[in-house]
Amino acid sequence: MSILTQTWYIYARNFxxxxxxxxxxxPSIIFPAFFFLLFAAPLGGVTNLPDFPTDDYEAYMTAxxxxxxxxxxGADAAMAILADILxxxxxxxxxxxxxxxxxxxxxxxxxGTRALFQVIVIIVIALILGVSFKGGVPGILFIAVLATILxxxxxxxxxxxxxxxxxxxxxxxxxxxxxxVAFLTTAYMPKDFLGGWFKWAVTIxxxxxxxxxxxxxxxxxxxxxxxxxxxxxxxxMTALALGVATWMYRRETA
Amino acid sequence: MSGGDTVQVEKLVKVxxxxxKAVNGIDFSVARGEFFGLLGPNGxxxxxxxxxxxxxxxxxxxxxTVAGHDVEHNQMEVRRSIGFAMQEVGLDDLAQGRDFLVTxxxxxxxxxxxxxxxxxxxxxxxxxxxxxxxxxxxxxxGMRRRIDLVSALMHNPPILFLDxxxxxxxxxxxxxxxxxxxxxxxxxxxxxxxxxxxxxxxRLCQRVAIIDQGVIVAQGTPKSLKxxxxxxxxxxxxxxxxxxxxxxxxxxxxxxxxxxNYVLGVSAPTGNGAQLSVTVRNGGEVVxxxxxxxxxxxxxVSNLSVASPxxxxxxxxxxxxxxxxxSTSGDELGQITKAMLGVxxxx
Numbered sequence: 001m002s003i004l005t006q007t008w009y010i011y012a013r014n015f016x017x018x019x020x021x022x023x024x025x026x027p028s029i030i031f032p033a034f035f036f037l038l039f040a041a042p043l044g045g046v047t048n049l050p051d052f053p054t055d056d057y058e059a060y061m062t063a064x065x066x067x068x069x070x071x072x073x074g075a076d077a078a079m080a081i082l083a084d085i086l087x088x089x090x091x092x093x094x095x096x097x098x099x100x101x102x103x104x105x106x107x108x109x110x111x112g113t114r115a116l117f118q119v120i121v122i123i124v125i126a127l128i129l130g131v132s133f134k135g136g137v138p139g140i141l142f143i144a145v146l147a148t149i150l151x152x153x154x155x156x157x158x159x160x161x162x163x164x165x166x167x168x169x170x171x172x173x174x175x176x177x178x179x180x181v182a183f184l185t186t187a188y189m190p191k192d193f194l195g196g197w198f199k200w201a202v203t204i205x206x207x208x209x210x211x212x213x214x215x216x217x218x219x220x221x222x223x224x225x226x227x228x229x230x231x232x233x234x235x236x237m238t239a240l241a242l243g244v245a246t247w248m249y250r251r252e253t254a
Numbered sequence: 255m256s257g258g259d260t261v262q263v264e265k266l267v268k269v270x271x272x273x274x275k276a277v278n279g280i281d282f283s284v285a286r287g288e289f290f291g292l293l294g295p296n297g298x299x300x301x302x303x304x305x306x307x308x309x310x311x312x313x314x315x316x317x318x319t320v321a322g323h324d325v326e327h328n329q330m331e332v333r334r335s336i337g338f339a340m341q342e343v344g345l346d347d348l349a350q351g352r353d354f355l356v357t358x359x360x361x362x363x364x365x366x367x368x369x370x371x372x373x374x375x376x377x378x379x380x381x382x383x384x385x386x387x388x389x390x391x392x393x394x395x396g397m398r399r400r401i402d403l404v405s406a407l408m409h410n411p412p413i414l415f416l417d418x419x420x421x422x423x424x425x426x427x428x429x430x431x432x433x434x435x436x437x438x439x440x441x442x443x444x445x446x447x448x449x450x451x452x453x454x455x456x457r458l459c460q461r462v463a464i465i466d467q468g469v470i471v472a473q474g475t476p477k478s479l480k481x482x483x484x485x486x487x488x489x490x491x492x493x494x495x496x497x498x499x500x501x502x503x504x505x506x507x508x509x510x511x512x513x514x515n516y517v518l519g520v521s522a523p524t525g526n527g528a529q530l531s532v533t534v535r536n537g538g539e540v541v542x543x544x545x546x547x548x549x550x551x552x553x554x555v556s557n558l559s560v561a562s563p564x565x566x567x568x569x570x571x572x573x574x575x576x577x578x579x580x581s582t583s584g585d586e587l588g589q590i591t592k593a594m595l596g597v598x599x600x601x
Binding site: 001006009010012013016017020021084087088089090091092093094095096097098 | 308309310333334336338342343344345348349357358361362363389
C-alpha cells in the first residue's frame with residue numbers, strides 16, 4: 001500500500017470528521033460574510049483618498065478577507081489533530097503499519113480542503129456583492145490556489161503547536177499567534193497610507209507580500225511585476241513551514 | 255530464548271526524562287499461543303512495557319523482539335503482527351462504529367470489501383451490529399471497550415496486546431470481554447495482557463509475571479505462584495451446636511488432624527474452639543478424605559469451607575504490599591465454598 005493510498009484513507013476519514021461537525025463548517029461561511037458587512041461596507045469611503053489604488057473597496061477587502069480566513073484556519077488544523085491526540089485515535093494511527101508521514105500529509109490536505117472551502121465561499125460572496133475580478137476567471141483560480149497554499153502553510157504552524165504541546169488550552173489560544181500576522185498587513189489600506197511601527201511591522205510580515213499579490217490580481221489584473229514577489233515569499237514560507245513541521249513531527253512520533 | 259517464543263523482552267530499561275525509571279531491567283518471553291499476564295499496580299511499568307513492545311515508545315536499553323522482529327529496527331513488521339488495545343481507548347468518536355472499523359482495516363492493508371466484511375463479523379462477535387450505524391461517541395463504556403478491542407483485531411493479528419482491557423467496566427461487561435479473549439486464545443492468538451485485577455489474571459492467564467516498581471518480582475503459572483505462598487485453608491465448624499463443644503474436643507481434633515500427611519497446620523482462629531482453621535496441601539483434593547477421616551473418628555462437622563491463596567497473596571508475599579487498596583475482587587468470595595463435599599476445584 002503506497003503512502004498515497006494511506007494518505008487518502010486517512011484524509012477521507014478526516015473529511016468525514018469535518019463534515020460531521022456542522023458547528024465547524026458554518027462559521028467558516030458566516031465569518032467572511034460578517035467581514036464584508038462590518039468592514040467593506042462602512043469603510044468604503046477611504047477609496048476617495050487620493051492615490052487609493054482602487055475605487056472598489058469591496059474588491060480591496062476581498063483579498064484581505066481571503067488571507068485572514070486562511071491564516072486563521074491554521075488554528076482549525078491544530079484543533080483537529082489535537083482532538084485526535086487527546087482521544088487516543090492518533091496513537092491508533094501510529095500503531096497501524098503505515099508510513100507515519102501519511103498522517104501529517106492527510107492533515108495538511110484536510111487543512112487545504114478547509115482553506116479552499118473558505119476561499120470559495122468568500123469568492124462567491126464577493127461575486128454576489130458585485131466585485132469584479134480584474135484577473136478574470138484565471139485570476140480567480142490563481143488566487144484560490146495561492147490562498148489555499150497559504151492556509152496550508154499556516155496550518156503547519158498550528159499542527160506544530162498541537163503536536164508539541166498536546167494541550168487543548170494552549171492550542172485553543174494559538175489564534176493569538178495568528179492575529180499579528182493576519183492584522184499587521186495592508187488589510188485595510190495600502191502601505192503608503194500607513195506609518196510608524198505599523199508600517200515597519202507590515203514590511204517584515206511575510207503574509208503581507210502574499211496578500212499584496214492576491215490583491216493585485218483582484219483589483220489590477222495580471223501585473224506580474226507586482227505579483228512575483230509575493231509568490232516567492234509564499235513558496236519560501238511554505239517550504240520553511242513544511243520543513244520545520246516535518247522535522248518536528250518526526251521527532252515527536254519516532 | 256526458545257524457538258517457540260514469539261515475544262522476547264530482555265533487560266528492558268525505560269528511563270523517562272527527569273530520571274524516572276519506569277522499567278528497570280525486565281526479562282520475559284511469551285510462547286506462541288500463550289495467554290500471558292503482566293500483573294501489577296498503577297505505575298509498575300506495565301503500560302510502558304506494552305508501549306515499547308508495540309513501537310509506540312522507544313526503549314532506553316535492552317532488546318525486544320515481537321514475532322521475530324526487533325521493535326526498533328523492524329517497526330512495520332512488528333505493527334503488522336500485533337493488535338493493541340490500549341489502556342485508554344482510542345476511538346474516532348465522530349465516526350459511525352462500522353466506518354471506524356472499516357478505516358482501521360484499510361490502514362492494515364485490507365481491501366475495502368474485505369474490510370467491510372471483517373467489520374461486520376467483528377461487530378457481530380461483540381454484539382454491536384445494532385449500534386453499527388451510531389456514532390462511536392454515543393457508545394457506553396462497555397461498548398467503547400468492545401469496539402476498541404475488535405478494532406485491534408481487524409487484521410487478524412497473531413499477537414494481541416491488551417493494556418488493562420476491563421478496567422472501569424461493570425462485572426457483566428468484564429465477563430463478556432473475558433469470554434471473547436478466551437475464544438481468541440483458543441483460536442491460536444497469542445495474548446499478552448496487563449491487569450491489576452487478580453481475578454482477571456487468574457482466570458485468563460496461563461502464565462503471569464508480577465511486576466512492581468519496574469521490576470519483575472515473580473513469574474510462573476498462577477497455580478504455581480499461589481502454591482509458593484502455602485497451602486489452602488480449610489475452615490471447619492465442629493459439632494451440631496458449635497460453641498458447646500469445649501476445649502477438649504478441639505484438642506482431640508487437632509491431634510487427630512495433624513496425623514494426616516497433607517495437613518500442614520491447625521489453628522483455632524476465633525478462639526471459641528468451635529472453628530478450626532486447617533492449612534492443607536491441595537484443599538480441593540483432600541477434603542473428601544478429611545471428612546471421611548473425621549466421620550470415622552466420630553467427629554461431627556456442621557460446616558466446611560475451603561479458601562485458596564489468591565494472586566493478591568502472591569503479590570503481598572513478593573512486594574510486602576497489596577496490589578490495590580480496593581482490591582476486593584469477587585475472587586475471594588467466590589472461592590469460599592460452603593459445601594460439605596461439593597468443594598469447588600479451582601483452575
